[in-house]
Amino acid sequence: MNGRDGLLWKNYKLNSSSLRLILIGSLFTASSYVLGPSIISWLFPRRKAANKRSKRLDQYTTxxxxxxxxxxxxxxxxxxxxxxxxxxxxxxxxxxxxxxxxxxxxxxxxxxxxxxxxxxxxxxxxxxxxxxxxxxxxxxxxxxxxxxxxxxxxxxxxxxxxxxxxxxxxxxxxxxxxxxxxxxxxxxxxxxxxxxxxxxxxxxxxxxxxxxxxxxxxxxxxxxxxxMANSIVCMKCNRSARVKLQPFNMYLQQIPQTTSVLLETLIHDSQAEIIEDYSCLVCKLNEIFANERQHGLDNKNDSDKSLLQELDRVFPTLAINDYLPDPLATFVSSYSMNRVSFTHTKSRIVKKTVxxxxxxxxxxxxxxxxxxxxxxxxxxxxxxxxxxxxxxxxxxxxxxxxxxxxxxxxxxxxxxxxxxxxxxxxxxxxxxxxxxxxxxxxxxxxxxxxxxxxxxxxxxxxxxxxxxxxxxxxxxxxxxxxxxxxxxxxxxxxxxxxxxxxxxxxxxxxxxxxxxxxxxxxxxxxxxxxxxxxxxxxxxxxxxxxxxxxxxxxxxxxxxxxxxxxxxxxxxxxxxxxxxxxxxxxxxxxxxxxxxxxxxxxxxxxxxxxxxxxxxxxxxxxxx
Incomplete structure (x- = not known):
């Protein structure tokens, strides 16, 4: 091969390489144009959803x-x-x-x-x-x-x-x-x-x-x-308390530490609560009246007799959480007979929130x-x-x-x-x-x-x-x-x-x-x-x-x-x-x-x- 033929061969190889590069570039561009959106949607699914438009009004919200x-x-x-x-x-x-x-x-x-x-x-x-x-x-x-x-x-x-x-x-x-x-x-x-x-x-x-x-x-x-209202009933005297109303805007429910619970059952069970050692006014008066009937009123002065008669008059309408007027409240709190005091009488109650x-x-x-x-x-x-x-x-x-x-x-x-x-x-x-x-x-x-x-x-x-x-x-x-x-x-x-x-x-x-x-x-x-x-x-x-x-x-x-x-x-x-x-x-x-x-x-x-x-x-x- 002479020098001229060698030069032509080199030019041919150079042109062939350029053509291959152009062909590869064209194929890459065409494939990117065709497959690009699919690849992008696969790599970035949220971008695809963001650009998607729905015919339904209820598919998206802000x-x-x-x-x-x-x-x-x-x-x-x-x-x-x-x-x-x-x-x-x-x-x-x-x-x-x-x-x-x-x-x-x-x-x-x-x-x-x-x-x-x-x-x-x-x-x-x-x-x-x-x-x-x-x-x-x-x-x-x-x-x-x-x-x-x-x-x-x-x-x-x-x-x-x-x-x-x-x-x-x-x-x-x-x-x-x-x-x-x-x-x-x-x-x-x-x-x-x-x-x-x-x-x-x-x-x-x-x-x-x-x-x-x-x-x-x-x-x-x-x-x-x-x-809501707190309904309280004494299990000893069966009397109830005055209802106390409580405004609320959110209903709190404490979840029990169990495997599972039904919501309606949770609400129903959480409304009832048993409380020990409640100071029931009616139970105190019942014991005071029973003690007075047993020992009689002969040893009482006129002031105590008058207070006992007033307590007996208001007793039928009393609730277990009522407040007595000052003379009656002082008498009940300080009552003691035969060294027996009823001021610390406690009862068991059921508190229910409804x-x-x-x-x-x-x-x-x-x-x-x-x-x-x-x-x-x-x-x-x-x-x-x-x-x-x-x-x-x-x-x-x-x-x-x-x-x-x-x-x-x-x-x-x-x-x-x-x-x-x-x-x-x-x-x-x-x-x-x-x-x-x-x-x-x-x-x-x-x-x-x-x-x-x-x-x-x-x-x-x-x-x-x-x-x-x-x-x-x-x-x-x-x-x-x-x-x-x-x-x-x-x-x-x-x-x-x-x-x-x-x-x-x-x-x-x-x-x-x-x-x-x-x-x-x-x-x-x-x-x-x-x-x-x-x-x-x-x-x-x-x-x-x-x-x-x-x-x-x-x-x-x-x-x-x-x-x-x-x-x-x-x-x-x-x-x-x-x-x-x-x-x-x-x-x-x-x-x-x-x-x-x-x-x-x-x-x-x-x-x-x-x-x-x-x-x-x-x-x-x-x-x-």
């Missing part, structure tokens, strides 16, 4: 970001989003905010109003003006309403939001810092509910003291308020914390629960049980905790809602029970008396919700839904930073609201027993007129412009399982198998 250990807050708020009574309550409060604003402007001699600029979020302007001008604080209601409004919107593709504004509001109200370290979902829920209740009670007090036309403002029932006014939403907290003297651990007892729960409600009259009612509840959401006592993760199961078609935009659907945020009424300084009379007439028609008049927050909700497609992502708040530990605040209990607030309500503070007794008497006297939130929603007039055709959800997968931003669909059986991790159950009262 998740919540978790930048640290905020799963305790995320699961607690997600559980509240599936409670129709809470939605009814918030909508009623927001409507009352608009009504009270109009009335205060009409009653004020000064018609000048504070001019506010446009705010980014609904409800902020009205909340700010009511707070700045009249001291009415609804910051917690507005913050929670925003979150629930977002979580209740139907979506066709995954999206997420943040609890930054809600957590910041709680910190601002209580002057505390919420830590990002491991926290308890029950403590967070308790703090959230009590903050709502405090704002609600202050608003009721404001109405009774400052508003002359309180019949034009209608307040809903606080959905978490209920009452429901006397069941709340619209029954939150059951299953306490799994066990202390062995050195450290805490988690009780892994399996608690078997069902979709429906039946509880007994006793009718109390004159401190005695005169009847028993059967109350039925339906499970709406569940919070579960997996892991140990010190390290774990909270998740939430939510029941899917039904969806209603928007009449103005038939292609749009909204949740059948959704929160609608309030807004500052336009031309609020120029309302006529006819407008006020119209408000008064509408509120008297239904003292819980006014579905006949389309309020401004309903109009605003429709407008916002018409301008936003179902797949549009929400505006996300910044991720919260690490907070410090928060302090525990005392509970401020109050009774459920009696519809018409009068101006002659005393401004003096009442004890919890006085509040409970007053509210219970009102509740029992009007029990035949009591409506549940289900009845309220069902009683909406047919011409309500907010709703239209109802879209029923698929019965095969009626539950969402939400772990922060991860949302999946599940059957009821999957939820009922969470016996080892179930931590909080949210039941809605329904008709039996």
């Amino acid at each position: 998740g919540l970001f978790n930048s640290g250990n905020y799963c305790f807050a995320n699961s607690s708020v997600q559980a509240l989003a599936s409670l129709p009574p809470l939605t009814v309550y918030l909508n009623g409060i927001f409507k009352a905010m608009e009504d009270i604003y109009i009335l205060l402007k009409e009653e004020s001699d000064d018609q000048e109003t504070v001019q506010l600029g446009e705010t980014e979020d609904q409800g902020d302007d009205l909340c700010w003006e009511l707070r700045s001008l009249h001291g009415i604080d609804f910051r917690m209601h507005i913050a929670l309403g925003k979150v629930l409004h977002n979580l209740q919107q139907p979506i066709k593709s995954p999206r997420n939001a943040s609890l930054y504004e809600l957590l910041s509001t709680i910190e601002e109200i209580h002057h505390c810092r919420i830590s990002s370290y491991q926290q308890d979902a029950q403590e967070f829920s308790q703090l959230l509910i009590e903050t709502l209740e405090n704002e609600f009670n202050r608003f009721k007090k404001f109405l009774s003291e400052n508003v002359n036309r309180t019949d034009a403002v209608s307040l809903p029932l606080f959905p978490f308020n209920g009452f 429901l006397v006014n069941s709340p619209e939403v029954l939150i059951i907290h299953l306490s799994r914390s066990v202390f062995n003297g050195y450290s805490h651990s988690k009780n892994n007892c399996k608690v078997n629960f069902e979709e429906y729960l039946n509880v007994k409600e006793q009718i109390i009259e004159s401190s005695k049980c005169v009847g028993v009612l059967s109350v039925r509840y339906k499970l709406m959401s569940v919070t579960v905790h997996s892991g140990t006592h010190t390290r774990g993760h909270y998740q939430c199961y939510r029941r899917k809602p039904n969806f209603e078609r928007d009449c103005k935009t038939p292609s749009k659907f909204m949740s059948s029970a959704a929160v609608f945020l309030p807004s500052l009424p336009k031309n609020h300084s120029s309302h006529s008396n006819a407008d006020i009379d119209s408000i008064e007439s509408n509120t008297n028609h239904n003292n819980v919700m006014d579905n006949g008049r389309e309020t401004s927050f309903e109009k605003e909700a429709k407008r916002s839904m018409n301008n936003q497609t179902l797949s549009d992502p929400p505006k996300l708040s910044p991720i919260p930073h690490a907070f410090h530990n928060h302090t525990t605040y005392p509970s401020t209990k109050c009774s459920s609201y009696s519809s018409n607030v009068t101006n002659n309500v005393s401004s003096q503070p009442l004890t919890s027993i006085e509040l409970a007794s007053s509210a219970l008497s009102d509740s029992l006297s009007d029990s035949h007129q009591r409506l549940s939130s289900t009845d309220i929603l069902a009683a909406s007039p047919p011409n309500n412009k907010r709703s239209g055709k109802t879209l029923k959800i698929a019965s095969t997968l009626p539950w969402w399982k939400i772990s922060d931003t991860k949302v999946s669909e599940h059957k009821l059986t999957t939820l009922l198998f969470e016996t080892k991790n179930v931590y909080m159950l949210y039941y809605q009262r329904i008709q039996a």
Whole structure:
């Protein structure tokens, strides 16, 4: 081979190598184009789900970001989003905010109003003006309403939001810092509910003291308020104690250290308790009378005889925990005859805690914390629960049980905790809602029970008396919700839904930073609201027993007129412009399982198998 042929051969080899490289590159590019999406979806399944769009409205719901250990807050708020009574309550409060604003402007001699600029979020302007001008604080209601409004919107593709504004509001109200370290979902829920209740009670007090036309403002029932009663019976004398009412908003159940237990059995067994060495007043008097009959009254002076006669007169109506007036109490405590004293007489009693006014939403907290003297651990007892729960409600009259009612509840959401006592993760199961078609935009659907945020009424300084009379007439028609008049927050909700497609992502708040530990605040209990607030309500503070007794008497006297939130929603007039055709959800997968931003669909059986991790159950009262 000469030099020319060698050069040609080298060029041929070089060209062949280039062609092979080009061919390999082309094949790699083509294979990447064809197989790339499949490989990416296999390596990153969440990215595939995030980009997937569903034809069903009930496949996805909005998740919540978790930048640290905020799963305790995320699961607690997600559980509240599936409670129709809470939605009814918030909508009623927001409507009352608009009504009270109009009335205060009409009653004020000064018609000048504070001019506010446009705010980014609904409800902020009205909340700010009511707070700045009249001291009415609804910051917690507005913050929670925003979150629930977002979580209740139907979506066709995954999206997420943040609890930054809600957590910041709680910190601002209580002057505390919420830590990002491991926290308890029950403590967070308790703090959230009590903050709502405090704002609600202050608003009721404001109405009774400052508003002359309180019949034009209608307040809903606080959905978490209920009452328990302690029924005590002495096993020696068979007398009972005066019933003491205790308001509650969360039903605590201590789980036994056994393998498994049924929820209804747990509730029934926890209501009864045997107490030894109880100081029974009736048993003491029985022994004093028996001793006097045996030895006679000859050795008694006139003062002691008079006291014994007075004790004999009041004895038939005494309860075992009554307090005697001072002369009689001193005589009984110092009584001694023949060197025999009956002041230390003890009896055995049965204490039973019963429901006397069941709340619209029954939150059951299953306490799994066990202390062995050195450290805490988690009780892994399996608690078997069902979709429906039946509880007994006793009718109390004159401190005695005169009847028993059967109350039925339906499970709406569940919070579960997996892991140990010190390290774990909270998740939430939510029941899917039904969806209603928007009449103005038939292609749009909204949740059948959704929160609608309030807004500052336009031309609020120029309302006529006819407008006020119209408000008064509408509120008297239904003292819980006014579905006949389309309020401004309903109009605003429709407008916002018409301008936003179902797949549009929400505006996300910044991720919260690490907070410090928060302090525990005392509970401020109050009774459920009696519809018409009068101006002659005393401004003096009442004890919890006085509040409970007053509210219970009102509740029992009007029990035949009591409506549940289900009845309220069902009683909406047919011409309500907010709703239209109802879209029923698929019965095969009626539950969402939400772990922060991860949302999946599940059957009821999957939820009922969470016996080892179930931590909080949210039941809605329904008709039996």
